[in-house]
Amino acid sequence: MWWITKLLGLLVLLSAMASATCPAWSPVQAQQEMTKLNEKLTEWDRAYYQKGISAVSDATYDGLRSQFNEWQECFNPAETPHEPQLFTEGKALHPIAHTGVKKVPDSAAVAQWIKGKSDLWVQPKVDGVAVTLVYQQGRLVKLLSRGDGEKGQDWTAKAKMMDAIPKTLSGPLANSILQGEVFWKRESHVQKKMGSINARGKAAGAMMHKSEPEVLKELEIFVWAWPDGPSDMQLKLDSLEQAGFPLTKAWSKPVKSLSDIAQQRESWFTQPLPFVTDGIVIRQSQEPAGKYWLPGKATWVIAWKFPPVQQLAEVKDIQFSMGRTGKIAVVLNLNPLQIDDKQVKRVNIGSVKRWQEMDIAPGDHVMVSLAGQGIPRVDEVVWRVSERKKPAPPSKEMITPLSCLYFESICREQFIARLAWISSPAILNINGVSVSSWQYLQQKLGLEHIFSWMAVTQEQLSQISGMSPVRSAHLWQQFSKTRQQPFKQWLMAFGFPLPRAVLTTLPDSQWLHLVARDELSWQKLPGIGPGRAKKLVEFVNHPQIAALAAFLAQQGIQGFSNQ
Structure with a gap:
């Protein structure tokens, strides 16, 4: 029967994992939220594929696309995951479809993908707009935008004004179909420091709208695919270089292992490049014939994006x-x-x-x-989710600079924050006492007010469960040392509302001197106006402050004991 127990335990674990990722929504709210997000994703897809506009960053889009699929798995698990909807206003048919590139999330996924594969190459994933180049009998006859992968817009007229694109070719590329990325040229672009700087949008804008030839001269092309070209990758790269596409050879590197791939990815992420990139592409040299290429169906190439600076x-x-x-x-x-x-x-x-x-x-x-x-x-x-269920913040009337000098459950955090301030190096310098230490001491000792720890005996500390003798002795020593701190340090421990620069020049050395001051007396100090003077009088005469001062007098603290 032991296996039944284990199975039940596994089911409980899986249930807990599911509940941790699935929102606690009713079916009606789930449908509402998913419909709303899907409409926004569709809007962004339309802007990207029709107009070349990235309405949001890749990190935002990828994250929300992933979130939608998670919600779908939670509430409609029978449905297949939604893929980006490819829209295009173009009507020109690609002679060979653009497959797109599947993105993998991490090195483990890369390792799984390369297993059993050989003759692998990496290229930078250049950030621009994807195009098809068509050469016939040595002449450039078409330049098409990617569109939905099967149809795109005809940009041939723009290509004829771009110096980066050869207008005539000879040799093996005289009758060829090439796929690549039109991108905005950069000098010494370091992706890790500079980010994407809307490079894709600038390239898309120049290609889609009326542009001066000078603007088009700022664009370059990186050819990343030659469908039905040579099966030998080195021969393919040499031929492209000789034909006038040198970037492909310069930025294609052979790799044999995950370590090689990761090293090259890090190098391109941190080193100056002549273009903006958002990751690397890993491809096999062996590809199927172009007639088998379909949007979203490439199995011979993947992308591994750079770590985003935002999540x-x-x-x-x-x-x-x-x-x-x-x-x-x-x-x-x-x-x-x-x-x-x-x-x-x-x-x-x-x-x-x-x-x-x-x-x-x-x-x-x-x-x-x-x-x-x-x-x-x-x-x-x-x-933003549709149902806005926000918690109510604490009342400002209940939390003030003079509140929580004495412990109450409603202001636990402020009380602990006061103790942390008191023990900080700039105030009483109680070494080795952190916020968590005060939380633990408050739980075990039930401190009444912010100075109650002074009355705690060494025996009481030694009896706290879970505290070692060495630790309790250290705390006792640190608490005892505070009695030697000067009067003005204790004023700061109170949170005395006087700027530190003024406090250091304060002539008073006794608490009773401070109590005796009126508003006019306080205003004689540099930088103290009527408003601050009123607060100082209220502070020293506040009942809880007076009680704490009396407690410090009982403890024999300098400046308080002679009142």
Whole structure:
């Protein structure tokens, strides 16, 4: 019977995995959300294939296309995954169809694809617009846009104004059909640093609209396929170079292993290139006859894109984080994603006001990148679910700079933030005590207020379950050392509302001196106006502040004990 137990365990695991990825939607809402997203994907497909316009980045499109297919697997598993809808306003028939290139997600997929294959080559995946060149009896007779792979627009007139495209050919290419990429020429373009800079849109715009010959001279062509050409790849490359298409040979490299492929991909990602790229193409030299080529059916070539600088992420839920002064920050919890070498699960988007302006709800999809020092940030909201179920932020009236000096469950985060501030190197310098340490101590000791830890005995620390004797001794030593800190450090521990530059010149050395000051007295200090003076008087006379000052006096802290 052990196998039944294992089977049940596996089913439970699979069910949990499914529930983790499938939204908790009713059938009606699922249909609503999928219809809405499919309409947007169709709109983007139409713009791309008819007008050559990338309405959104590849990362956005690929991420939402993948998301749609995941939803389909959740709610309509019997249907086949949706593929991009190819639209074209062109009517010119391609003599040999454009197959397109299947994208693989990672090195494991590349390794699986190359298994058992030989005579492999890699080329940069040049970012431009795909075309067909048709030569007959040595003359260029057609240049067609890719369109839907079977029909495209006739751009022959533009080709005759482009220096990069030979108008006549001889030898084996005199009667040939070539497929390639018209792209915008660049100098020393480093993809990792500069990104795609809308290179495809610029090339498409020049080809589709009325352009001056000078603009067309900024375009170049990279031939990546010669259907029914020589089966020997080196011969094919040499022939293309001799015919006036030198880039193909210069940027095609033989590879034998995944390591070779990965190394070349990294090189082209980080080194200066004469074009914009978004990945690499891996192909076999052996190809089927051109008559068998069909859109979406290429088995002899794949693309492995570069790691995006941005990643699409779904917002799982929204939390509110309170700092020590009562400032509320909005944190998005995300389905985990990998950007560069960093896994991102949470991102702080700032104030409640900014969150409201961005209009983010659970279920929305946001574009995330890494800012300086690898800090995740939200660049934009790329998709919003129809049902906007947002959590309510904490009331501003309940969270203030004077709240949470004493522990209450409603302001747990602000209380812990105050303790973290107190223990920081710039304040009381309690070494080895982090936010998680304070959370643990609060859980075990039930600290009443922000200075309660001072009254904790060494014996109490040693009796905390899970804390080693060495750790408890260290904490006791660190807590004891704070008693030697000067008066002004303790004022900063309170969160005293006086700028640090003014605090350092403050002549008062006793708490009773501060209590004795009125608003006019405070205004005699540099940079203190009526508003700040009023806050200072309110602060020192606040009942909880007064109680904490009395507690510090009981503990014998310098500046408080003589009041």
